[in-house]
């Protein structure tokens with residue numbers, strides 16, 4: 001695919017697809033990461049003299065104009081992050097947007113209203129894609145985190161205007177390629193999370209690609225139970241035992257080692273400082289639940305990491321939001337950061353909770369790469385082609 005190196009942006013109207021789907025609470029943005037990671041692309045284009053037109057979705061207004069889902073608050077956030085004024089248009093297509101774009105001078109920026117205020121966005125309606133294309137001489141997609149959606153502003157418009165990957169998109173794709181596409185071996189994957197059922201394709205794909213698959217989180221209980229271990233009242237999916245066994249059998253025939261917990265931290269309830277203890281497998285009392293993996297498991301993971309060259313991490317080991325059930329996640333995260341800094345490990349993390357877990361452990365900045373993507377990172381781990389990325393290489 002083409003990048004900003006291939007785009008002579010001066011004087012051109014550049015439509016930039018960003019992902020400004022930021023977490024907002026009580027009208028305030030609670031995490032600026034996606035904007036911070038976008039700024040280099042915006043700055044580069046403005047410095048090159050582009051007339052920059054930024055578009056994005058925000059939340060899920062389902063084709064309605066929902067005032068609380070306006071992108072207006074992001075205008076101030078972008079202006080502040082860039083240190084230059086970003087204007088705002090009340091619609092992403094039509095006369096108002098067209099007039100606002102026509103008024104832009106070289107090196108000026110405009111933010112368009114939420115693309116999902118139009119039903120055509122999620123339907124990838126060519127009419128909406130055409131409305132957007134009308135505003136642009138070039139299209140730059142910097143929204144890797146929305147690239148799993150085949151929408152008008154991610155996929156449709158890329159068919160109509162010369163399309164390029166922005167710097168953030170480029171960085172995400174390069175990091176992911178280093179992690180799974182073309183990695184240095186051995187590759188370890190850590191997968192946590194609550195349910196096997198939501199990560200079936202992901203686990204299936206990883207058993208084909210990695211050398212060691214470490215399974216943590218509540219989904220590990222399902223695997224342990226499938227092996228016949230008692231898991232007390234731990235969260236698990238009884239209906240997934242056969243599937244879990246099948247995944248273990250597939251891994252074996254692919255030469256992928258699956259590492260399951262060898263000890264567990266169990267407690268009476270999912271509550272902070274609930275009385276807890278470390279127990280071995282088959283020693284989980286019937287009235288206790290596993291909320292983290294134990295120190296022997298951490299040791300086993302650390303020993304695999306010591307000889308690994310690449311790590312892909314998705315999902316925490318335990319209920320890291322409440323102490324002390326963050327212990328294993330924090331201990332492994334610190335070791336990952338240490339090995340990364342020592343130069344022996346390329347470490348890539350992403351997807352939902354993972355970023356908050358890495359932040360909680362204080363190591364997000366010390367990993368080789370942390371993705372801004374949630375769902376897109378997961379679909380990529382599943383080995384799926386992301387429509388927004390595919391559209392760039394067409």
Ligand code: 3PG
Nearest residue numbers: 019021059145146374375
């Ligand atoms: C995300 O936040 O993961 C992306 O912006 C995609 O949002 P969506 O799940 O509403 O499509």
